[in-house]
Structure formats: C-alpha cells, structure tokens
Amino acid sequence: MSLYPFKFDPILKERLWGGTKLNTVLGKPITTDITGESWELSAVPGDISEVSNGALANTSLQALIDEYNEALLGKKVYERFGNEFPILIKFIDAKQDLSIQVHPNDALAKERHNSFGKTEMWYIMQADEGSELIVGFNKNVTKEEYQKHLDDNTVTDLMNYEKVTEGDTFFINTGKIHAIGAGIMLAEIQQTSDVTYRVYDFNRKDKEGNLRELHTEMALDAIDYEKKDDFKVAYSKEPNACGTMVDCPYFTTNYWNITETTVIEVKERDSFTIFMCTKGEATISSPAGSIEIKRGETVLLPANSETITIEGAVELLEVYIS
Structure with missing residues (x-):
C-alpha cells in the first residue's frame, strides 16, 4: 500500500x-x-x-x-x-x-x-x-x-x-x-x-x-513562579516562504502564506508532516497522491513523501518533528 x-x-x-x-x-x-x-x-x-x-x-x-x-x-x-x-x-x-x-x-x-x-x-x-x-x-x-x-x-x-x-x-x-x-x-x-x-x-x-x-x-510543584516574557512568537509572513514560528524538541511549526505554486523538499526531514489550514484553500500533493485542504482542515503526509507541492491561495501551519 x-x-x-x-x-x-x-x-x-x-x-x-x-x-x-x-x-x-x-x-x-x-x-x-x-x-x-x-x-x-x-x-x-x-x-x-x-x-x-x-x-x-x-x-x-x-x-x-x-x-x-x-x-x-x-x-x-x-x-x-x-x-x-x-x-x-x-x-x-x-x-x-x-x-x-x-x-x-x-x-x-x-x-x-x-x-x-x-x-x-x-x-x-x-x-x-x-x-x-x-x-x-x-x-x-x-x-x-x-x-x-x-x-x-x-x-x-x-x-x-x-x-x-x-x-x-x-x-x-x-x-x-x-x-x-x-x-x-x-x-x-x-x-x-x-x-x-x-x-x-x-x-x-x-x-x-x-x-x-x-x-x-x-x-x-509544576508551576514556574517567575515572571517571564518568553511566550509571544515573532515570525515572517513573507508570501511563499517558510516562516519559522516554533522550533522546540517536541515539534517544529512553520507558517506558510501561499499565493503561487510552492514546492517543499522534505526528503531529508525524516519526519511526517502535518498541515493545518487557517485560511483559504489549496491542493497538497506528494508523489503518492493529492488532497484538497480548506480552512479548518488538517492533513497528514507520511515521512516518505520526499516532496510536497502546494497550489492555491492558502495560509497553513506546517508541523513536524526536527
């Protein structure tokens, strides 16, 4: 399969x-x-x-x-x-x-x-x-x-x-x-x-x-009682470019504002990839198939996808394990 x-x-x-x-x-x-x-x-x-x-x-x-x-x-x-x-x-x-x-x-x-x-x-x-x-x-x-x-x-x-x-x-x-x-x-x-x-x-x-x-x-015993200003995340919103939001030991999340066909190379990632759609709609394709995504939907691509192509006008959160 x-x-x-x-x-x-x-x-x-x-x-x-x-x-x-x-x-x-x-x-x-x-x-x-x-x-x-x-x-x-x-x-x-x-x-x-x-x-x-x-x-x-x-x-x-x-x-x-x-x-x-x-x-x-x-x-x-x-x-x-x-x-x-x-x-x-x-x-x-x-x-x-x-x-x-x-x-x-x-x-x-x-x-x-x-x-x-x-x-x-x-x-x-x-x-x-x-x-x-x-x-x-x-x-x-x-x-x-x-x-x-x-x-x-x-x-x-x-x-x-x-x-x-x-x-x-x-x-x-x-x-x-x-x-x-x-x-x-x-x-x-x-x-x-x-x-x-x-x-x-x-x-x-x-x-x-x-x-x-x-x-x-x-x-x-679980609470950190110190006041810390370490929670607001700054990230790039440049169109058709990866804007890293969070890169921690548990997950990496990137922001994508797609306005033209974009190819993401994931062969070396060695991780599954998740896309959450926060606005718009698009087609997400890998060598094994394509799928439509729209606001409020989530897609999981297996680790063996190698390349991911996104076509449409869409804002996505991309999640994987670094």
Missing part, C-alpha cells in the same frame, strides 16, 4: 466553555452549542483519529503506525517515540474563559501519569474585540504568595493578560500558568498528552450544578 496524504474525522469535544464557531466558521459537524474542541489528529487512548479518505479510510491512526511505522513517522521519529504518536492537533473555540491551568513537564508527567508532558503552542485564528489570554504571572511570586491568593479567591490579580488579534502566536512551555479567554478561536499544537492541572475555574458549575475538580496540590 502506497501511503498517500491523509485526512481524519474530527473528534468533537463538548466543553462547559465551548460555543458554535467550530461549525459556523470551520464547518465542523458539531451537535451541541457548547462544543469547545475539534481533535484533528490524535493518538490519545480512547480518542484515536480515524482516516476519512482513500483506500485506508476508517483505519485508525494507531493501526497506521503499527503497520507502517518508519514509512509513516520517519526513522528518527520512530526510534525516539516507537508506536506512540508524539503530536496532538486541535482547533479550539472558547465562548467563555477556560479555567486557569498549568501542564507538568516530561519528568513529572512520567512519574505521576506515565505520560508525556504538555508543551503547546497557540495560533489565533479569530478573536472577538477585546479578547485576552492569560499567559504567566504579572510579577515574580512565591509559592506561598500564590497559595494565599488562591485561598483569598484573588489569584487573577497575579495573572498576566494579553490582548490578541488574528495571527498572534504563543508558545506555552510546561510550568507556565495560562488560560484561553472568551471569544477566541485558535489552532493548538501540543505534545500527545491530556494531563492538565486546573487551578482556578472562576467558581463555575457544570450542567449538573457541580464545581469542577481542581488540582491545586498537584499544580504547586
């Missing part, structure tokens, strides 16, 4: 803070008006993506990896991660503020949850006027000071708020306290992990009238 470019059925997640933009803006087949996440590419147990196109339609991502390993993932990626797919790709619609939260690093996540840590990045696709993110603290704090503000219900006084517009990009390393604010729709690229420590939820109740679980004690 020749490995061609793959699309996958979205895995839609109802969330207390979700809305309807995943349908009205991105065309996802949501069934509730509180749909917060579309998991585009996932190998998280219990939420494994299935192919939606071609001869391998209805095959799970995990089955693809088990069958084709290096041809799909790349030799160096397979040697590093084995049959565990290292990336989780999502679109997120926050109608309300998300909880303030933090993610543990690899060592802590392995020890406590036998999981990867959760380094992630956000690309703002749409933001209502005045929308904000919480990213880090607004000053250096001590663990004791942080705990006191939690106890006093004033922890938001310590948070750093960032107003956002379309195209803004943020790198959220493990340990950084954060939250997506109301009115924001974004693309999220992260390590394969579903480990989140929720530390403050604005005293909201779920549809059963219960306060959501907090992970106050577990978060204490």
Whole structure:
C-alpha cells in the first residue's frame, strides 16, 4: 500500500466553555452549542483519529503506525517515540474563559501519569474585540504568595493578560500558568498528552450544578513562579516562504502564506508532516497522491513523501518533528 496524504474525522469535544464557531466558521459537524474542541489528529487512548479518505479510510491512526511505522513517522521519529504518536492537533473555540491551568513537564508527567508532558503552542485564528489570554504571572511570586491568593479567591490579580488579534502566536512551555479567554478561536499544537492541572475555574458549575475538580496540590510543584516574557512568537509572513514560528524538541511549526505554486523538499526531514489550514484553500500533493485542504482542515503526509507541492491561495501551519 502506497501511503498517500491523509485526512481524519474530527473528534468533537463538548466543553462547559465551548460555543458554535467550530461549525459556523470551520464547518465542523458539531451537535451541541457548547462544543469547545475539534481533535484533528490524535493518538490519545480512547480518542484515536480515524482516516476519512482513500483506500485506508476508517483505519485508525494507531493501526497506521503499527503497520507502517518508519514509512509513516520517519526513522528518527520512530526510534525516539516507537508506536506512540508524539503530536496532538486541535482547533479550539472558547465562548467563555477556560479555567486557569498549568501542564507538568516530561519528568513529572512520567512519574505521576506515565505520560508525556504538555508543551503547546497557540495560533489565533479569530478573536472577538477585546479578547485576552492569560499567559504567566504579572510579577515574580512565591509559592506561598500564590497559595494565599488562591485561598483569598484573588489569584487573577497575579495573572498576566494579553490582548490578541488574528495571527498572534504563543508558545506555552510546561510550568507556565495560562488560560484561553472568551471569544477566541485558535489552532493548538501540543505534545500527545491530556494531563492538565486546573487551578482556578472562576467558581463555575457544570450542567449538573457541580464545581469542577481542581488540582491545586498537584499544580504547586509544576508551576514556574517567575515572571517571564518568553511566550509571544515573532515570525515572517513573507508570501511563499517558510516562516519559522516554533522550533522546540517536541515539534517544529512553520507558517506558510501561499499565493503561487510552492514546492517543499522534505526528503531529508525524516519526519511526517502535518498541515493545518487557517485560511483559504489549496491542493497538497506528494508523489503518492493529492488532497484538497480548506480552512479548518488538517492533513497528514507520511515521512516518505520526499516532496510536497502546494497550489492555491492558502495560509497553513506546517508541523513536524526536527
């Protein structure tokens, strides 16, 4: 079987803070008006993506990896991660503020949850006027000071708020306290992990009238209490050229603004390549086949693709393992 470019059925997640933009803006087949996440590419147990196109339609991502390993993932990626797919790709619609939260690093996540840590990045696709993110603290704090503000219900006084517009990009390393604010729709690229420590939820109740679980004690040793200005990502938006956004041990992400036919050489990459479409539409081709992509869709190209040709008027996030 020749490995061609793959699309996958979205895995839609109802969330207390979700809305309807995943349908009205991105065309996802949501069934509730509180749909917060579309998991585009996932190998998280219990939420494994299935192919939606071609001869391998209805095959799970995990089955693809088990069958084709290096041809799909790349030799160096397979040697590093084995049959565990290292990336989780999502679109997120926050109608309300998300909880303030933090993610543990690899060592802590392995020890406590036998999981990867959760380094992630956000690309703002749409933001209502005045929308904000919480990213880090607004000053250096001590663990004791942080705990006191939690106890006093004033922890938001310590948070750093960032107003956002379309195209803004943020790198959220493990340990950084954060939250997506109301009115924001974004693309999220992260390590394969579903480990989140929720530390403050604005005293909201779920549809059963219960306060959501907090992970106050577990978060204490995961938080970086220093104020750091290391999260806003600058990148080139030059047409038909690679604009590197994030290059970290867990993933590399590039921005492409395609206005004319562009060929990307990936033979030496030795990694799968993912494209998330944030605007427009295009045809993506490899020697094994072609596929259409439009806003809100995600495509996975196997590591043996060698060259990738993009034709159309489109803005893409390109993701792979360096």
